[in-house]
Amino acid sequence: MPESILLKQFARCHLARVFFTDREAWARECAVLGVEPAMSDVEYGALVWGTDASVDIPLWASVCRGGEGGALLDETTLDVVRFYKRLGYAPQRLDGNPPDYIGEQFRFLEYLYAAAINGAELAHEADEFIALYALDTVKAVSEAMLGASSSPEVAALARLMEEAMLRSGAELPLPEGWLEGLESFGWIMRPPIPEGEVREIGHASFNDCGSKCHLVSRVAEGCVLSIEPNKACEEIRFTGCARGRAYRYTFLSTSRLRYPMERAGKRGEGKFRRITWERAAERIAEAMKSTRETWGPGSRYVLPGAGVCATARGDRFLRNLLSLDGGQLSFYNYYSASCAIHATNYIFGTWMCGSAPEDLRNAKLIFLWGHNPAENQFGPQLNSILMEVKARGTRIVAFDPRKSDSVLAYANEWVPLLPSTDGALIDAMCYVIWSEGLQDQDFMDRFCLGFDEAHMPAGAPEKECYRAYLFGEADGVVKDAAWGESVTGVPKETIARLAREFAAAKPACLLTGFGPQRTLNGEQTYRGFAALASITGNVGKPGGSSGCGCIRDAHGAPYLAGREDPHGVTIPSFLWTRALEDYRSLTEKDGLLGGDRLASPIKLIFSIASGMLVNQHSNINNTVRLISDEERVELIVLSDVFMTPSARYADIVLPAPSFFETENIVGPWGADDYLLWNNKAIEPLFGCRFEYDCFRLVAKYLGLEEQFTEGKPDMRAWLEEAYETLRGEYPELPELQGLIDKGYYVYCDRGRDVAFRKNVEQGVPFGTPSGKIEIFSPRLYESGLLPGNPRYTPCDEGPADPMRAKYPLQLIGFHSKRRCHSIHDQNRLLRELDPARVWINPADAKARGIADGDLAEVFNDRGTVRIPAKVTERIMPGVVAIHEGAWYKPGADGADEAGSINVLTMSDRATPLARANPQHTNLADVRRAD
Ligand code: SF4
Incomplete structure (x- = not known):
């Protein structure tokens, strides 16, 4: 390839790389391309940092190859890494991105062209790489970015990238000495780098599944090639499920939250601005301080969440920090089984x-x-x-x-x-x-x-x-x-x-x-x-x-000790929106503990690995009305792995790592009796950090770091302490290293097999x-809360409620095999397995002129869900069902189009004893959507 073409290719690839990796340098380089650097941080963030809930740019070769449902760090990423290494290029995780990130692809091409200019015969390899990976990535990225932005910078970049791929186009008006000033201009060809081996890594998935499987991933070069149940365990048959086999497409997906962000639009709009972890921690610390001073400690509330069911949980660390800082409004009850537990x-x-x-x-x-x-x-x-x-x-x-x-x-x-x-x-x-x-x-x-x-x-x-x-x-x-x-x-x-x-x-x-x-x-x-x-x-x-x-x-699992909360006021978890609506109305009669009524409104909400902020709490339209009110709630802080419907409503968003990226100890859920160790398989993606590190920084700003960490250097030390405490109780447990080496431990003592x-x-x-x-x-x-004996008590919105004249059908939810509550909803592979449908008996469907597959509206006074009907004898007459957990997605008329049943479930009444969520007690009707 003539030197002049190599120079142009080098320059184009360098400029494109700068766009995707260095926001400030790009603004300077815009002059080279003859465009004004007018793009705002919010616009740029939407394209490159994933800061807009509605914009999804496929920035990685793996995702471009895999289509909409493609996973990050898959086999394509591995192929790309091997290509890099064969040519002596050591891949980088630019801004925490996987190594097949478009910015890194351009950096690799920049390396090839620089080495060619400096004497190596590499032009053919550049062509091959473009044909195999870069061309597809550039096409997909350009199309998505031009669809999402009308900025002249994006148009100029798209042109530049196209020219880099096709080796054509106008002269680049490079300033005098510009090339020689670039450090990468001097790069030379290096010897091939040996490939990493494929390793097997044991996991314990800690999402809120009713099972807890030991799983094994095959990992090479930081890419996760497969994940399967551990079939080598003799004591327990871990069978896994479809969700488990599709974990990569959930947790390594483009719906990942990537960097800390603060809200840039209206609450709920889903537009954010990238910030540093320091800025996030500082804002949280300021809000904790100001709400405590202005409203009292009871104005700070951490929602229940089960996205991390493991020993080290961000919400537990946060509760400890709030306790150190004067206290919080606490809760009791989880949404799963409160009536069962109380009764x-x-x-x-x-x-x-x-x-x-x-x-x-x-x-x-x-x-x-x-x-x-x-x-x-x-x-x-x-x-x-x-x-x-x-x-x-x-x-x-x-x-x-x-x-x-x-x-x-x-x-x-x-x-x-x-x-x-x-x-x-x-x-x-x-x-x-x-x-x-x-x-x-x-x-x-x-x-x-x-x-x-x-x-x-x-x-x-x-x-x-x-x-x-x-x-x-x-x-x-x-x-x-x-x-x-x-x-x-x-x-x-x-x-x-x-x-x-x-x-x-x-x-x-x-x-x-x-x-x-x-x-x-x-x-x-x-x-x-x-x-x-x-x-x-x-x-x-x-x-x-x-x-x-x-x-x-x-026997139980290791547990992080909780600090006693000095505020000492506790509400039933289901009543948090009642407290938001009118905190004065919540009294002992409603199950309030530690006081006869609430003394302060909730002003600061934390949602840590939780879907309760929007999706999983009843009556979504009501919740959204309450939390959208910026005077009612001063700040919402959310930490999660994904851009969920709840994340859209947060003011500060913290990106958490998935179970592939952290270590933890996991106990079984329910009736089994074993422990699992989760290994970290890959380094945290993007700018993700486990919540402990963020709350440690918050504690530092509050002057509480030493008390918060209790002198422990890191999270592993907390795991060790919790495990040793449990071992003190059950001496049959091996040392922690024994659990780590084997990956699981099944208790030998079978004395508790029959309740x-x-x-x-x-x-x-x-x-x-x-x-x-x-x-x-x-x-x-x-x-007086319940009868003395177990007799049946008819309830509101049951079959005997006169409201049936208006809403004749009982509506229930059920767990879908494609989700653990709301987790996995964005996984397009699993969507095929069990699409959103309202189940309706043929007799009820016929009475309403609804045929199987028709778009139907399920409605009551609380809202409308618009999804196709599944007309089936598999549901009894008089009852309709929608699986719970679909990510709430309101259409232009406000009706949910995802099948999020909590648009229709009641939040104004709780059960008499537990004050729990009655999410299967709803009346509704169904009509055909025209
Ligand atoms: S989701 Fe499936 S694979 Fe994962 S723990 Fe549950 S049953 Fe096992």
Whole structure:
């Protein structure tokens, strides 16, 4: 190639590289191209730094090759790196970008041309690289940037890049001495660099999945080539799921937050300006100080979040810092299982009422009630064990308004019932059992309080025992199968048959999920489950169950010690928008602890690895109205991995690394009993930092760094301390290095495999005040919050609500196999697996003129969701369902177009005891969208 062409190519590549890597230098170089450097930081950031939620420029060869769903750091990136190395070029992570970043590609071409000018024969290699990678990247980037910006700078850059690719175009008016002034002009050819090996790295994914798998990635040159469940573990069969196999396309995606940012547009507009970590930390520290001084410590609130379910969690470090700085408004309850936890504490004296999944092998009959492990995942073993016991002939009956994948996969019989009527079905079954003399009277007499008058506590009122309610002694209504049918929609013959079957099968397991308790009467439903398990004498027996058994008394995982909060005021987590609306209205009656009412409004909100700011809290339109008000909320600080719907509403955005980029310890979720170690597989992308480092900087600005770090040099030291504390409790645990080397540890002590076995076999009292299973709860009776016994209580927006005249359909959510709550929603591979649809029965669809696939609007007074209909017999008449977690996306008329069910769920009422979220208790209607 003639030297003059090489010079031009070198200059073009250098200029293009400068645009993508050095904002200030580019402004200076604009003169070379004859354009005014007029682009604002916000505009530039949208194109190069990902600071605009609506602009997505494919800046990497891997993404250009992979199309919309392409992952960063994939096989294409590896090919690019190997190309670089073969020609002696050591790849760089420019601004933390993967090495196939367009800026780095230009830097490599700059190297080739400089080396060629300086005597090496490299022109052919430059052509090859352009043909293989750079041309595609440049085309895709130019097209996307020209679509997003009308700036003359972008047009000039696009021309320049095209000329660099095609080796054509006008003369470049380079200033005198400009070339010689460039350091890269002197680069020479270097010898090939050896390629890195492919390594296997163990992970513990710590997103909020109902399972927790040990996984293995194949990694080379910082590129993640695959991720699979660890099949080498002999003690536990980690099967993984579709989400796990697509992790790369979620966590290494272009929807990653890249650099710290502050809001540049209106709140919610999704426009940001890049800032330094120092500036972010300084602003957070200032806001913490000013809100404390002006409004009091209770004006600072950290939302609950489960994006990181592991020992080291950013929200826990932040809470500790706020406690050091005077305190915060705290919360109790998580959105998953609050009714179950509160109710079981009253019934059994503990909320850990589950048995090991292996114990299902001892069951003769399984009632799978409101439980959907095939789509949701509930421990790595449950699905394969259900398959196994079904194949061996154990009968499985599934209760669910929707014929879920679990029903299809495991059940011999599907029993659809109306949402929120589970308690009535239980009552009717208990009546059948008792009226036919099928109850386990010995068990009831020995271990239970309040089934009948003879076993009520001293001084208890008459006709408050469960039997009096069932047999209509108090209200004149016998809760027989016909009554059950009238409430639940389940035929009375089915109710009677299944009741007899459950009573006769010994042992029988009532395996329940959390769905049925996420209703306005959720506590009573769980009390009913305990009653059915107890009346049949199945509690504490191998193969039986407590009826409330998602969570097991397992050994536990290392936990970061929390600091006592000096403010000491706590609200139920679900009521945070009530507190935003009118903080004075929130009192002890609403479950406020530590005061009789809130003393200050919430002014500073932190959202750390949480979807609760917008997507996962009920009634999204209401939440958005509240948080958009910049006078109501002074500052919203968010840390996340992705540009989520919540991130759009933040004022300060902190980019967190994914589990590929950090180390952590992970415990199982629910019923299993092991620990996992997550290795860091790659260095953090872009400018991402784990929250601990940011909050450490905030602590420094507040003069609290020493107290915050407690002298520990880094996060590893916190993990070590937490692990050693747990090891003190369970000496069977290996040293931390043993856990790291193996990647997992399965506890040997199996003494906790059957819940309440000791209580039943050895007579150890239950943890309640009476030492019995409290079917009748004196404490609840006296509280007036719930009835004394487990009876069914109809609820607002249930099937008996007069509001059905306006909104005749019950609307429920369900977990999609393509997401863990809202995580993975942007993963386009997984979208194919389970697209957003409203499930509707053919009878309801026909009445509304809706055919399968028609665009439909699901609506109520809270909002509208517009998505296609799935007309299917797999949902019972009168009920519609949308999977939860889709990223809220309002269209021009405000209707959500993503299928975000929380646009339609209620936030103005909470459950009576737990004050929990009733997200499956909603009335709505559906119409065809024209
Ligand atoms: S999403 Fe859950 S079940 Fe799937 S691989 Fe990850 S931890 Fe396992």
